[in-house]
Amino acid sequence: MRIRTTATVLTSTVVVSALALPGAAQAAQHPGATTPLGAFASAGFEPQDALGGTTFSDGVVNGGKDIVLGVTGKKAVPVTFSAFDKEGVALTQAFLWQGTDSSSTDTITGGLQSDDDPVCTESPAEDGWNYSCKTVFTIDPATAFKDDNGTAGTWKLFLGAYDLYANASYDDDVTRTHIKRAAKLTANASPEPVKKGKTITVTGKLSRANWTTGKYAGYSTQPVKLQFRKKGSSTYTTVKTVKTNSTGNLSTTVKATSDGYYRFAFAGTTTGSATATGDFIDVK
Template sequence: MRMRTAATVLSGALVLSALVLPGGAQAAEHPGAATDLRALASQSVQPKDALGGTTFKNGVVNKGKDIVLGVTGKKAVPVTFTAFDEEGLALTMAFLWQGTDSSSTDTITGALGTDDNPVCTETTVEGGYSYSCKTVFTIDPAVDFKDGNGIAGPWKLFLGAYDLYANASADDDVAKASIKRAAKLTVNASPEPVKKGKTITVTGKLTRADWSTGRTTGYATQPVKLQFRKKGSSAWTTLKTIKTSRTGALSTTTKAGSDGDYRFVFAGTFTTGSATAPGDFVDVR
């Protein structure tokens, strides 16, 4: 009799007991690695080779958005994908990895904090069975990222599955994701109030998460836009672009023209998320 639920129809321990990690790798030493990370093929098989005939597509990590993390607080990262197999699946597996070799112990991260296999809904289609799958990776930077900030950057989604005959299939690049350090901007415009035509000094600071220390630190030599919004308007105008100091500090001047708000805007980088300071209102008299 066929079994219907991909994530629960067969015990992972039963299916995987005779199999080992590709390339002889063991559970990842990378921060946040799932403790039960298992192989999806034999030692002689690399990801994308199919012992089984399962195919994967439509992988989406965090709804297609960057995974931006501060130094504290857990973040739930949803993952969805679809799978197809002519014979039907016993279970599916998913994890994020970073680097050049998904079977390397220093690049595999497992499911970043969760030991649960994806939950899949089976649908009978022409030629076999289609599965709509989902899971959630729970990331705690204070625990998972203690080894440093090198974790920030591009990641790939590895998906694997076992069919009902314990044949393994894997694809190590179904989708891409970016894990970034959270950034924060402050702003202060003075004096307040100010006479029209006089100089306004706008100061602030750009900081970002430092996972290795569990603190926030200044982000040096980064371009930041100074913007102004006239009172009663919803549109922001960029006045100039300046760079942060070695400590992440910002300081610039502008002429007072009319009542309105000033703010700093940081676009973000390859490893760091964007940030926008709340507007600081200046009364011009």
């Protein structure tokens, strides 16, 4: 499956009105294919095979941040990009994909059909037309990734367009983003209060979203930093690094030195980062 969206681009050029793009454009094939887009086929046009002159730039997915998904709830992921064409653009397309061949459904995993169309604003350039475009992919992990946690990782942004003469252009790697499984982390320091110089035990658990089960599960053998913030300070410092056990649990000891907060912090992998809420220890 692909995270995909298509839309027409409004333009003042009279050719667009002649196209009369039908609703079939919403299910158009990607411009790299040798068969024509449904919209142009039904309008009687014979597009060439990716011979258009549209160029794409400035692709940004989710504001440049990782897309971190839990097990429930839809996430709106904004996408912006720019396009330029000497002839003007009639149709644009965007989707996220994984794999080695953007035209093969066998190598495109994960995804969700988008209900939001790109909105493009055109402006005249010295030798053509510039377009500033934006759209939103609404991703629900409960449906988009329910069969494969392995879709977490790097995704590529595909952009395609047809100009006003039905010539196709596309770029299947305009920019990249990372879709990650959300993580949770807890911390508890005890005993409290504690005498200065005595041993404190800090326990916690690192868990991450399992898209196939719809639940969070312990994340095993992961490095996690134990950090301390002295009372009155705003800065945490790393005390040591420990690893989670086979069920994601953490346990380590330190000597009590002063009042302050202990927490665990996980940097993340194909799983998002997580930081536990600091737990206060009163040292007598």
